[in-house]
Amino acid sequence: MKILVVNPNTTASMTNKIARAARAVARPDTEIVAATSQAGPASIQGFLDVATCVPGLLEEVARHKDVDAIVIACFDDTGLDAVRTLVSVPVLGIGEAAYHAASMIANKFSVITTLSRSVPGLENNLMRYGLAxxxxxxRATDIPVLKLEEGDPATLSKIRSEISASIAQDNTEAIVLGCAGMADLMAQLSAEFGLPVIDGVAAGVTFAEALVNNRLGTSKIGAYSRS
Amino acid sequence: MKILVVNPNTTASMTNKIARAARAVARPDTEIVAATSQAGPASIQGFLDVATCVPGLLEEVARHKDVDAIVIACFDDTGLDAVRTLVSVPVLGIGEAAYHAASMIANKFSVITTLSRSVPGLENNLMRYGLAxxxxxxRATDIPVLKLEEGDPATLSKIRSEISASIAQDNTEAIVLGCAGMADLMAQLSAEFGLPVIDGVAAGVTFAEALVNNRLGTSKIGAYSRS
Amino acid sequence: MKILVVNPNTTASMTNKIARAARAVARPDTEIVAATSQAGPASIQGFLDVATCVPGLLEEVARHKDVDAIVIACFDDTGLDAVRTLVSVPVLGIGEAAYHAASMIANKFSVITTLSRSVPGLENNLMRYGLAxxxxxxRATDIPVLKLEEGDPATLSKIRSEISASIAQDNTEAIVLGCAGMADLMAQLSAEFGLPVIDGVAAGVTFAEALVNNRLGTSKIGAYSRS
Amino acid sequence: MKILVVNPNTTASMTNKIARAARAVARPDTEIVAATSQAGPASIQGFLDVATCVPGLLEEVARHKDVDAIVIACFDDTGLDAVRTLVSVPVLGIGEAAYHAASMIANKFSVITTLSRSVPGLENNLMRYGLAxxxxxxRATDIPVLKLEEGDPATLSKIRSEISASIAQDNTEAIVLGCAGMADLMAQLSAEFGLPVIDGVAAGVTFAEALVNNRLGTSKIGAYSRS
Amino acid sequence: MKILVVNPNTTASMTNKIARAARAVARPDTEIVAATSQAGPASIQGFLDVATCVPGLLEEVARHKDVDAIVIACFDDTGLDAVRTLVSVPVLGIGEAAYHAASMIANKFSVITTLSRSVPGLENNLMRYGLAxxxxxxRATDIPVLKLEEGDPATLSKIRSEISASIAQDNTEAIVLGCAGMADLMAQLSAEFGLPVIDGVAAGVTFAEALVNNRLGTSKIGAYSRS
Amino acid sequence: MKILVVNPNTTASMTNKIARAARAVARPDTEIVAATSQAGPASIQGFLDVATCVPGLLEEVARHKDVDAIVIACFDDTGLDAVRTLVSVPVLGIGEAAYHAASMIANKFSVITTLSRSVPGLENNLMRYGLAxxxxxxRATDIPVLKLEEGDPATLSKIRSEISASIAQDNTEAIVLGCAGMADLMAQLSAEFGLPVIDGVAAGVTFAEALVNNRLGTSKIGAYSRS
Known part of the structure; x- marks a missing residue:
């Protein structure tokens, strides 16, 4: 099968990291088509970016009509409802996928994301999905998304410190890494802290494979119908 | 990988049907180990059966120690928390898996199950998972679980009539078949009614594959720890 | 004061109707600046239109920098979070305003909107605002938005019949007209059915005046901050 | 128009402060009729005062039959449902009005009130209105209501310290001043802390004007009917 | 022990019926002190009566200082928080007691009350207690409270028809009789419909005995403290 | 009347303590039949014990057919739904009973339990009963259940410190002792901390008496029916 993994920001280096994370978990016979939005913000931080990235995302989706499933590789699940309305194949946001995966393996999870101003949007999504x-x-680390690309050791140290705080204060049982740019940290942090650490890109790709194997697509009656 | 699909009732013909549904969606390199509980009720209908099937289920789980994931093939997700406490691999109930799958492809879904007295247990599970x-x-069809095994045409007709009612009255966008014994009806009903029809066995097996591919297991700190 | 009332669809005749409704309730010293989006869908029906109308809306907002408050004249409250992030003045969606108004004068209200596929988006907004x-x-009338512009008597008859059903079946105490295109029906229907009928344009303009008189603007720390 | 702003406690100096806050935001053609309850507690602190102030409040309301709207100037929104049942004009509590205003300009707000034993009543109101x-x-400052009248600098210092704590700990984006006696502090604290500070008296009066301009009154079918 | 059962309306014949229901379930060594409010409405129907009956209720409570527990014999649980603030002994409303009893013996219950305009107040109470x-x-029968005193056969017939509807449509498992004036119908209706029928007076008296036997009184820190 | 108080773990010394707590509050004419499960875990700590104790519990219940009510003396309310399905008399869990009692005498309560891994199960129960x-x-003390039997002073000191923290940090108004093994501490801690301290065994026995006196049994239509 062919899965479109679309980065709704315009930063190609993030797309590369996302593509690697996607291919690392995909089945041998799954083709990952990684696409970068051609227009819109360089990173998605807060409600304005969440809205303005959508046209570029929709264009990218329209450009790849022959795919079996779509993964929107932004942790804010930008444009999820719009893309579902546009197509009939399954569509998953990586935030959504990560929350579902966390719910299947832990009683409670915490999310470690980038800037504070992204927190309300993620909380709204969790409420909407029922998984709040x-x-x-x-939790916010107050690391800007693109800073994650630079590989600064201080960055990893802030993420570590929020995971520690989450275990101590939130009684959390699993950690969701709340940004596509953190995809490469999953294994290392899980081993280090002794609890599941979930990356939305990997969750999204494997759940997309699962839905396709179930021969399930987006429902076209009701919310996502076009007529 | 090896996935244990365990039927927590003692009716082997249901296990056969479940195993067929599981193998129909599993990857070629996934081995489905189908097991039938050796002690407990012949079918699981209501809170008493839900509780009394658990010891047999736990024994069956303990008998298969080398599996990579476990699917509990009863729509009530019987013993889910107990099995998660017992093992470190991912564990999914087929009810749980079906609700998550439905949430990924539709804004609202309805469940069509067997007896009325099973409805409160399913509603409790939905509330617990956040997906209510x-x-x-x-919706109940008031068909006993084992009646589904007999292939009576009246049975399918009752399921059909509840699906119709659900589309007309509940504004539902997808149907979850609320019994492992309905697993073989998925494709037919989906084509007939023009909306996704979800079988929990298929959803459970494919999500289990997804979690294993993510290298995720049940969290062993907090709710599911043993010490 | 100056209030921007922006129609996020491109249908100028709807903007005219909206402007009339706005001016009918505005204070004598309030200037209503009515603007029509220059790009995007002709009407907003469902999640795809909700997303694709936002760039045009944001451009229109950016074009009118010297206003004291902004009313987004689409009942889906399209782009509300994005516009709040862009500016410092108060911003109200007409759906949001109508729900708040209804909550102040009735214990329960019902919404009568256009197409069925718009219902989930409105339900999500209500949940988000806490007012669900x-x-x-x-309730949907299944009248397309632009059909409302044609003045067909069958249209009013469908709205009437949903109001009757709502009083009889939902124990509703007030009606919210769920489309900017219904703004001219408020007085007539209220007199006819003997209960408050709320138009979001009027509610939005008067609440915007209220917030400005309170010297309140959109908070710029947290969710709607830009840095 | 004429708006009755009724102080349901018997402390006339509080009524004066309330009247000033009301007139400061009211339109030039709005007449503010400020009334003080003639019987009942001197201040409203906790559930017993909330109940015992109602007869005096209802008498005061009955004494002013020719008003266009009523604002109950106690942050507990005492007697709100009873007054709504008594009259047909719009009725707003100042707590209610402040919560609605805060919801329109911020994603999250915190309330700073007087005594700890008033907190549960306010939390119940928030749950009831949907805005919890x-x-x-x-947050409680543990300043008694009448202490606010004395202009003690220690009082303002306690309010300041709760606002600081709220910004640091609650991720709040706006502050609601939870007592009619704090009405004069709004502008000063907003400038000082750089976020919206909302006074319920001002919010109540301007929303009352808005509802009257919408020609909306309290619904007289259902909860607030008298027959 | 001595339990004050106070009827917060002024209709002595209702107090007699309430006293009979209380004595029928009380332990031999429990003294039931039945009191009728000396001022306020003759029956409690809707929010205005709920508020105006409180002063008379509080006077009656203050008149009986030596009791071990208090039962407020109005299904709206009028003045419950205020009475709890006034005293240190346990205080139960009969609505509250009935909902708790129903929750202990059934998964879901329905309430059959008098007028439609009482429904919102009961729904608010249920939400407040967590038991919604x-x-x-x-369900409302639209029988006025005092009509229940007349023994009209049409009255019982309306109650019966709502119970039937509730079983058929609500999947209810127990019925709560939502008015003190229905206390004498409990046994008859339970036998007739084959499900538990709960009277709040009986529930309130026996739960009050239970709390006294547990040596539990109303907490005097927090919500119900007086200082 | 005769009340079966059944300890679902196999530790007879705990049954003795439970029986003493039960008899201390029971009416003179109530016979307490204290039973110990003959098979299953020695203490119930976490989801695995919660499930595996049920068969022994059900056997004990079946062995005592002539009782008027049943109290399940484990704070996790193990097997509650199953026992309700098995019998027609009222059935109460001691956790459930304690939460209901606390809700009747305080606006907010906190629970002090044993191990951290028991917390999620109690939280699930609270959500299920509506009383969350x-x-x-x-709060967990991290004292193992059987450690409570040893009378170690350090144990009481840990409980005391959690009560203090709960008053200071949670604004709690009453304490629920979250383990049958704490039943003997109720009076002492209540006097010491000046707030109600609730023991589930006492609450369960007295509420069972109350339900029997109301002639109420478990509903046998719907969730707890057997056919």
Whole structure:
């Protein structure tokens, strides 16, 4: 099968990291088509970016019509409802996928994300999906998204310190890494802290494979119908 | 990988049907180990059966120590928390898996189950998982579980009539078949009614594959720890 | 004061109707600046239109920098969070304003909107604002938005019949007209059915005046900050 | 128009402060009729005062039959449902008005009130109005209501310290001043802390004007009917 | 022990019926002190009566200082918080007691009350107590409270028809009789419909005995403190 | 009347303590039949014990057919739904009973329990009963259940320190002792901390008496029916 993994920001280096994370978990016979939005913000931080990235995302989706499933590789799940309305194949946001995965393996999870101003949007998504009650807390590291690309050791250290705080204060049982740019840290942090650490890109790709294997697509009656 | 699909009732013909549904969606390199509980009720209908099937289920789980994931093939997700405490691999109930799948492809879903007295247990599970707000309604057909094994045409007709009612009255966008014994009806009903029809066995097996591919297991700190 | 009332669809005749409704309730010293989006869908029906109308809306907002408050004249409250992030003045969606008004004068209200596929978006907004528990039901008339512009008597008849059903079945105490295109029906229907009928344009303009008189603007720390 | 602003406690100096706050935001053609309850507690602190102030409040309301709207100037929104049942004009509590205003300009707000034993009543109101999810926390300063009248600098210092704590700990984006006796502090604290500070008297008066301009009154079918 | 059962309306014949219901379940060594409010409405129907009956209720409570527990014998639980603030002994409303009893013996219950305009107040109470999720529906018979005193056969017939509807439509498992004036119908209706029928007076008296036997009184720190 | 108080773990010394607590509050004419499960875990700590104790519990219940009510003396309310399905008399869990009692005498309560891994199960129960919103927090002392039997002074000191923390941090108004093994501490801690301290065994026995006196049994239509 062919899965479109679309980065709704315009930073190609993030797309590369996302593509690696996607291919690392995909089945041998799954083709990952990684696409970068051609227009819109360089990173998605806060409600304005969440809205303005959508046209570029929709264009990218329209450009790849022959795919079996779509993963929107932004942790804010930008444009999720719009893309679902546009197509009939399954569509997953990586935030959504990560929350579902966390709910299947832990009683409570916490999310470690980038800037504080992204927290309310993630909290809204969790409420919308019904999974807010499974989330102990959404924590911000106050690391800008693109800073994650630079590989600064201080960055990893801030993420580590929020994971520690989450275990001590939130009684969390699993950690969701709340940014596509953190995808490469999953294994290392899980081993270090002794609890599941979930990356949304990997969750999104494997759940997309699962839905395709179930021969399930986006429902076209009701919310996502076009007529 | 090896996935244990365990039927927590003692009816082997249901296990066969479940195993067929599981193998139909599993990857070629996934081995499905189908097991039938050796002690407990012949079918699981209501809170008493839900409780009394657990020891047999736990024994069956303990008998298969080398598996990579476990699917509990009863729509009530019987013993889910107990099995998660017992093992470190991912564990999914087929009810749980179906609700998550439905939440990924539709804004609202309805569940069509067997007896009325099973409805409260399913509603409790939905509330517990956070997904009650995505469920328009849990509907009973008042068909006993084992009656499904007999292939009576009246049975399918009752399921059909509840699906019709659900589309007309609940504004539902997807149907979850609320019994492992309905696993073989998925494709037919989806084509007939023009909306996704979800079988929990298929959803459970493919999500288990997804979690294993993510290298995620049940969290062993907090709720599911043993010490 | 100067209030920008921006129609996020491109249908100028709807903007005219909206402007009339706005001016009918505005204070004598309030200037209503009515603007029509220059790009995007002709009407907003469902999640795809909700997303694709935002760039045009944001451009229109950016074009009018010297206003004291902004009313987004689409009942889906499209782009509300994005516009709040862009500016410092108060911003109200007409759906949001209508729900708040209804909550102040009735214990329960119902919403009568256009197409069925718009219902989930409105329900999500109500949940997000916290006001879902005050809403008895969101009802669709299945009248397309632009059909409202044609003045067909069958249109009013369908709206009437949903109001009757809502009083009889939902124990509703007030009606919210769920489309900017229904703004001219408020007085007539209220007199006819003997209960408050709320138009979001009027509610939005008068609440915007209220917030400005309170010297309150959109908070720029947290969710709507830009840095 | 004529708006009755009724102080349901018997302390006339508080009524004066309330009247000043009301007139400071009211339109030039709005007449503010400020009334003080003639019987009942001198201040409203806790559930017993909330109940015993109602007869005096209702008498005061009955004494002013020719008003266009009523604002109950106690942050506990005492007697709100009873007054709504008594009259047909719009009725707003100042707590209610402040929560609605805060919800329109911020994603999350906190309330700073007087005594700890008033907190549960305010939390109940927030739950009842649906707006509890928008409220990060209700904080007590443990300043008695009448102490606010004395202009003690220690009083303002305690309010300041709770606002600071709220910004640091609750991620709040706006502050609601939870007592009619704090009405004069709004502008000063907003400038000092750089976020919106909301006074319920001002919010109540301007929203009352808005509802009257919308020609909306309290619904007289259902909860607030008298027959 | 001595339990004050106070009827907060002024209709002595209702107090007699309430006293009979209380004595029928009380232990031999429990003295039931039945009191009728000396001022206020003759029956409690809607929010205005709920508020105006409180002063008379509080006077009656103050008149009986040597009791071990208090039962407020109005299904709206009028003045419950105020009475709890006034005293240190346990205080129960009969609505509250009935909802708790129903929650202990059934998964879902329905309430059959008098007038439609009482329904919102009962729904608010259920939400406040947390028990709304156990209540399938609050149904009105549209029989005025005092009509119940007349023994009209049409009255019983309306109650019967709502119970039937509740079983058929709400999947209810127990019925709560939502008015002190229905106390004498409990046994008859339970036998007739084959499900538990709960009278709040009986529930209130026996739960009051239970709390006294546990040596539990109303907490005097927090919400119900007086200082 | 005769009340079966059944300890679902196999530790007879705990049954003795439970029986003493039960008899201390029971009416003179109530016979307490204290039973110890003959098979299953020695203490119930976490989800695995909660499930595996049920068969022994059900056998004990079946062995005592002539009782008027049943109290399940484990704070996790193990097997509650199953026992309700098995019998027609009232059945109460001691956790459930304690939460209901606390809700009747305080606006908010906290629970002090044994191990951290028991917390999620108690939180799930509170959500299921609807009473989560009345519970400020479930706190663990990290004392194993059987350690409570040893009378170590350090044990009481840990409980005391959690009560202090709960008053200071949770604004709690009453304490629920979250383990049958704490039943003997109720009076002492209540006097010491000046707030109600609730023991579930005492609450369960007295509420069972109350339900029997109301002639109420478990509903046998719907969730707890057997056919």
């Amino acid at each position: 009650q499974k989330c102990a807390r959404v | 707000q995505k469920c328009a309604r849990v | 528990q005050k809403c008895a039901r969101v | 999810q928008k409220c990060a926390r209700v | 999720q156990k209540c399938a529906r609050v | 919103q009345k519970c400020a927090r479930v």
